[in-house]
Amino acid sequence: MEERRISKAVIKRLPRYYRYLGEMLNNGVERISSGELSNKMQVTASQIRQDLNNFGGFGQQGYGYNVQYLYDEIGKILGVNTTHPMIIIGGGNFGHALANYDFSKNGFITKAIFDIRPELAGTSIRGIPVLMMDELEEFVEEEQIEIAVLTLPKSKVQEAATRLAACGIKALWNFAHLDLDVPKDVVVENVHLVDSLMQLSYRITSYERPEEAE
């Protein structure tokens, strides 16, 4: 079968499909047409069909989609049908907030929080132990950690990313406002909050081009 590279835009829509389908299941909906799905999601029906065709379709002409089946298949595509052991690097406010956020129903299991402050050793957040950075490599290997969440200050994050890449982590979820330099086989997903806030600000701003200025 033809191997195609799936575009970023498609991958970005999949979690939304998954979320909406989950809500429908909760509401007892068993079957949905691409038209109805399109209305709910504010994406065109043809876009939905195209997106799903990347993975083999899942619908039947004139019959629509079986919600449970589609939900399960998108779950498999996204890899949320299995568990992903995860650690949080940095036990500050942000790390703390993320530790309190329960990602486990989508398979992301936070196993530990790492910090360098000795006073945090032996403490825990929502039952998740806070460990010291010198225990990192051993823990990642023993617990087969796949994902590390980086909530460190900008000045500390590259060093941590390099250490994590060296001990075989598969993916970094990076909250520091910095693009990381890691080997190509390590996946980096950035959540650059300031960038997001600037995109918001762009949309409430009228820019006057220099040559139009008086």
Place this chain on the structure above:
Amino acid sequence: MEERRISKAVIKRLPRYYRYLGEMLNNGVERISSGELSNKMQVTASQIRQDLNNFGGFGQQGYGYNVQYLYDEIGKILGVNTTHPMIIIGGGNFGHALANYDFSKNGFITKAIFDIRPELAGTSIRGIPVLMMDELEEFVEEEQIEIAVLTLPKSKVQEAATRLAACGIKALWNFAHLDLDVPKDVVVENVHLVDSLMQLSYRITSYERPEEAE
């Protein structure tokens, strides 16, 4: 002059340009070619030229970009050359973490945090007062708040968004895992953390198509 709609992809790259140019300024770089900028940003030089041409160019053939000028103009495009009064709705872990994050150097000034828990009334985070939700409308009007950051649970966030839209807020920065329904003149920028984590998980997952399965 021709009015064009700028694509989302361009808008998404602008904050990155801004960030990189800011770092160059800090390092004393005065001038840069689109080729050098391209190397640093891992975006093609022609992409950079195209992106900036949306706003009128800013470069001179064979001369490159003046870093300070380009930085300032992108700042204006993004609207971070002025101040944006902002409030945080929800004083939980996440609201707390965001209150501790200083967005002010990009013009986003957090004026208050709103919550419904009476025990939080009169407290403050980093000098920012925690106010009660019954004070919301008056505060938004008096302080001319432009942006509300929504860190409420999913079940509470639509009601808050509706109230905020009704009292004239310009933009919602939404951290709840839900797409909001608000009037078209209210800008919504979503930070769906679970979606981001799923995009990460997609990239470390091998999906076996149903028809390929045994």
